[in-house]
Amino acid sequence: MKTTISQVHKHLEEEVTIGAWLANKRSSGKIAFLQLRDGTGFIQGVVVKSDVDEETFNLAKNITQESSLYVSGKIVEDSRSPLGYELQVSSLEVIQQAEDYPITPKEHGTEFLMDHRHLWLRSKKQHAIMKVRNEIIRSTYEFFNTNGYTKIDPPILTGSSAEGSTELFHTKYFEEDAYLSQSGQLYMEAAAMAFGKVFSFGPTFRAEKSKTRRHLIEFWMIEPEMAFMDHEDSLEVQEQYVSHVVQSVLKNCAIELQTLERDVSKLENITAPFPRITYDDAVTLLKEKGFDDIEWGEDFGAPHETAIAESYDKPVFITHYPLDIKAFYMKPDPNNPDVALCADLIAPEGYGEIIGGSERINDLDLMKQRYEEHDLTDDAYKWYLELRQYGTVPHSGFGLGLERTVAWIAGVEHVRETIPFPRLLNRLYP
Ligand code: 4AD
Structure with missing residues (x-):
């Protein structure tokens, strides 16, 4: 048999x-x-x-x-x-009968293993990481399908950028200029106006010159977008979604987590609600922790995020960042227009930001003003403005980076091991 x-x-x-x-x-x-x-x-x-x-x-x-x-x-x-x-x-x-196999049970350097990624994937540890990745994807579909979301696929070749133009991969689209998608968000907003609650899952591309353990050039993002949901509603979706994913991995990947020697006691307590701290309070906390370099209005770097996360044993939302350092589409807080109704979710144990999200501007005049401030007069953004002309509603959404989430849940140091064939600065093969 x-x-x-x-x-x-x-x-x-x-x-x-x-x-x-x-x-x-x-x-x-x-x-x-x-x-x-x-x-x-x-x-x-x-x-x-x-x-x-x-x-x-x-x-x-x-x-x-x-x-x-x-x-x-x-x-x-x-x-x-x-x-x-x-x-x-x-x-x-x-x-x-196989020829002499290059990856022997002895220790190999990372570059050697990355050069042999097509074979390295067979190893027990890499197998376990990909199984955890698969369970995160499976439980993501489960969560959104059972909660009334429709899966919508945004395009990968685009004529405009979502997150700013510096990190775009440029290509030709016959005679026109085109870019590889760095986020499907703008399209997901259009989809939310048609289907209410939607989510996407697909590859995104960022020409970031960062060589850190958290940065990939090509990574996969899950992007839900919800009509009639405000910032607070969105945080609740996020904490329930992330908890569901963690608990599903604990339940269905016990052997893999054992192979990875993951301390599961650090995952068992990951249940909603998650703690929240405002950007303002985070700056104060960082100063107390001895970070004299940080000033109000500056973005946090990885060491800042790690220091904030150390105060919690669950993922923590950092909310209400200064408007000036965030994307053009984020809604200002009506109680303090200098900050945005947004949040980043920071994973525990130093794994960094896994989610970025916000309530979106739904007011037509304010969006027109943002277009002028950000010089978005381009025809490529005309359709996005129209979403505010025809039955605009409050709406929110977020993007979860799959590889950083795998790194955290599987307890893997570097994101290069969390995707089958990583695209990194200086690495396009195999
Ligand atoms: O915070 P980001 O840039 O948010 C957006 O793109 C929004 N448009 C999403 C939305 O609201 N629909 O990216 C979202 C997440 C980050 O929190 C991080 O987990 C991941 O994407 N990410 C990366 N992962 C690996 N390598 C990179 N270079 C990444 N850049 C972002």
Whole structure:
């Protein structure tokens, strides 16, 4: 009976066949331990010399790392393995004996591993990270689908920018100029006026010259947009959404979190509501913590965010940033027009900002004024202004960066390991 490693629990004490690769191997004169992987998981295959014919034992002893094979044998319980089962091998069929595999169980440098990303993805740790990523995506769809949102796909080739023009990737669109999307937000606002509550999930591109552990050139963003929801409503959606994702990973990726040696006690308490601090209070807090360099009106850098997050054991919203350092579409706070009705959500443990969001300007005259201040007279923005001409309503939205969220939940230091094929400053291959 053919099965996969993820399904072996259904075949206890039964004979099965698994298509697999050899991840690693240990052998003595009498017994060979094969670390097998099949994409769905990892299992140990045990080949005992006295239980199999000579040819099978020799195959097991001589098979090379990453060879592909069909392995047959009986599934038995094994309390020592994270999976809880092992395979007592009775026969082996080699599909291909692999050549010398470049990634050996010894330590390799990061650049070497990044050059071999197409193979590195097979390793146990990378496999676990991608499974956590997949669960975050799955539970994202679950959350928004069960809460009445419609998935809408904004374009990737655009004629205008959402977040400012300095970080745009420029390309030609036949005779016209075009840009790769850095955010689908403006289109999602149009969609919210048609469908009420919408979300998108797609790649975004930023030509940022930043070489930090939090920056990718190509990253994936989840962007919900909600009609008839104000800033406060949006914060509630965000904390419920992030809590749902964290609790789903805890529930469905226990083996992966164990492989990653993630301290799950730091995730178990991630439930709504999340703490909030205003930008003003955050500046005061930073000064108390000895940051003399920060002045009101300046944006926070990674060290500032980390210092603020240290005061909390949950993600924290920093709200009401100065209007001048934020995007043109953010609504000023009616109680203090110098600040915006916006928030960044900062993950705990130093993983930095995972969400940026705001209530949007819905007043036509104020939006026209912003267009003048930001020099957005371009035809490319005409359609966006029209959203305020035909039945404008209060609305809010946000963008969650998938890779930073994976880094935090999986406990991975650098975002380059949280996306299958990272695009970084100076790296376009493989
Ligand atoms: O704060 P940002 O720039 O917000 C927007 O783009 C809004 N238009 C979203 C919206 O309201 N619909 O980016 C949102 C998130 C950040 O919090 C961060 O998690 C992630 O996107 N992000 C990056 N992730 C990896 N590499 C980069 N270079 C990133 N830039 C932003």
